[in-house]
Amino acid sequence: MLWACILFPQLALDSLLRERDDRDAPLVLLGGPSQRRVLQSVNPAAAALGLRAGQTLTAARALADGFTCLEVDPRRIDALQQLLAAWAYRFSAQVSLHYPRTLLLEVGSSLQLFGPWPVLQARLRQELSALGLRQRIVLASNPVAARMLANAHDGLALEDAASTRAALAEMPIDRIGLRPEDAQAFSRMGLRQLNHVLALPRDALARRFAPQVQLHLDQLLGMRNLGLAFFEPPDRxxxxxxxxxxxxxxxxxxxxxxxxxxxxxxxxxxxxxxxxxxxxxxxxxxxxxxxxxxxxxxxxxxxxxxxxxxxxxxxxxxxxxxxxxxxxxxxxLPPFVPQHKALFDPRAQQAQPWEQLRERLRARLGDQAVTGLSALADHRPEQAWQANEIGQWSSLCVAPGSRPGWLLATPTVLEEQAYQVQGQAERIESGWWDGGDVRRDYYRIETREGLRGWAYRDLGQGGPLWLQGWF
Missing domain, CATH: 3.30.1490.100 (DNA polymerase, Y-family, little finger domain)
Incomplete structure (x- = not known):
């Protein structure tokens, strides 16, 4: 198994900056009690003013002016971590929020789908940057090692246990996740790196330190498994x-x-x-x-x-x-089926797919302004179609070109000299059963401008033709 650790070193500040359109303005994140406010983190614009994390707010205001103070909101950070876990679920079915400000992903089984690790890592960084989040990413053979190596590295990729152990051996003793008092005790003994600690006999280490120290070291080296609770995406x-x-x-x-x-x-x-x-x-x-x-x-x-x-x-x-x-x-949230596209799209560059154009029209004009049409088994032109919801298609087959695609709302009288009749008449007699009796002779006509239309004259009556639609 291969585990990727994504560490967000400035998650609290990024959670606020990503929601602002003035990210380049000097901003500082405050923490601490109300009697002594302290700068927890600063953005690059504030750092250029000489501000740094750890300063008191009083000292910062004495040093510079014109920066914005923001408050830490734990609920905002928790909501953002849940969103990030839901996002990471796309790349792995095993996503954990075991450590704060961190995502752990088992990616060994995902490389066949998303490509080799450099490709997947580049994709992770690109999408996280689009979300407005800074990150450090490390790949290791177990989750604990990946998390601790992220304290000192970014972009490190170790795909086997041997290389992971070699990289851990060079880690400072205070950066491998031990309790501060245990790390200080090792430092007082002259043990500055993990390889110094690993050189000690296990029984001597067990006598001097609590069992949690040996347990953490074993998990760090992959000798014992860390029990992780995996994320399950919500339904809304x-x-x-x-x-x-x-x-x-x-x-x-x-x-x-x-x-x-x-x-x-x-x-x-x-x-x-x-x-x-x-x-x-x-x-x-x-x-x-x-x-x-x-x-x-x-x-x-x-x-x-x-x-x-x-x-x-x-x-x-x-x-x-x-x-x-x-x-x-x-x-x-129904299943999503991507639209199939041809390798060489014949549409113009500025053209939109019908689905996107349809939704834009509905958003601009209203839901009732854009409807679908379906054909009905009726010879009367004004009764041969009906409006319905888009997507409810008719199963009735209509011969192409047999009927005009544009029917006028109300037939209009044609001037005698403005058209020429093409071919023989088509007689339609229908509708006696519903009170809409129709007895007409229909003609295909062509105007002097070259437009082709469909016009009729009531059976047994003279006079001009009535235009009912255009081909």
Whole structure:
């Protein structure tokens, strides 16, 4: 088995930065008691001002000005870790959150599907960077070794137990996961690296230290297994985003909405499913939430398409009050079947697949504005079709070119000199059983502009022809 450890060294800060559109502004993350606030982490812009982790807030304000202070929210970090575990479930069925700020994945059985480890690692880094998260990734032969090696390495790949043990032997004694008091005791004995400790007799080590020390060393070397609880993805997606200020325009809501939909797409990819219906709740300081329902005719999980559909529906909603928070809930998660595409796509570069165009039209014009058509077994043209939901196709076969594809809502009179009759008349007599009796002679006509139409004259009556449709 091969285990990948993904360590997020700045998870708390990244969880806040990924939700802001001013990531390049100086930001610091605060912690500690209210009497002595301490800077827990800083972004690069704040570090350029001379701020660093461990400083007190008083000292930081005396040193620089113009930086934003953010608070640590454990609930936000927990929710983000659950999302990351759901995302990682796409690459492995064995995903664990045993260590804080860390994902453990068994990837030995996934390499045949996703390619060799360098390819898979590059894909993991690319998708995590798109989520706005910094990471350190290490591959080792057991999960404990992978986690401890991530303390000092990034990008290290050890695919067997021997190379893993050799890399662990060079690790400092205070970076291998021992309790601080045990690591300090080893240091006082002059044992600075793990290989110094491993050179000691096991019985002497057992007499001097608690059993947990030997157990941890055995698990680190893969001699004993670590009991891991594996993640199981939930059946619904529910994420909430607290905005930094009251939002009064639709345009300002697009950035946080894009972040929520990107997280939803990562969740869907981990479950190998799509979304067909989701709800966006716009929470206000007072009063009930404004609810936005987004429904699709087929399951999708492309974040750009989901944002386009949500944006079209959002622009038609009137905000009754400034928006304080956003919440996205998705419970209808059917299996996702990717669209099959040809190797050489004949469509123009700017052309859209019919499915995406259909959903964009429904989002812009409304659900009832775009419908499907089905043919009925009736000779009367105005009764030979009916509107229905898209996807409910008719099984009635109609000969191509036998009927016009565009019927006018109301027939119009044709001028005598504006057309020429083509061929013989087709007589239709039908509808006596339902009160819509029709007795007509139909003609194919061609106008001087070259347009081909379908016109009729009631049986036994003279006069001009009535245009009913265009071919």
């Amino acid at each position: 997606f529910d994420a909430r985003l607290e905005l930094n200020f009251d939002v009064e325009s639709h345009q300002a809501l697009l950035f946080p909405l894009r972040r929520l939909l990107t997280d939803l797409a990562a969740f869907l990819a981990g479950r190998d499913c799509g979304v067909q219906r989701f709800k966006v709740y716009m929470e206000h300081a007072q009063g009930s939430d404004t609810q936005l329902d987004v429904g699709l005719l087929a399951a999708e999980r492309d974040p750009a398409m989901l944002l386009e559909l949500a944006r079209g529906r959002l622009e038609s909603v009137r905000l009754k009050a400034p928006v304080r928070n956003l919440r996205l809930v998705a419970e209808d």
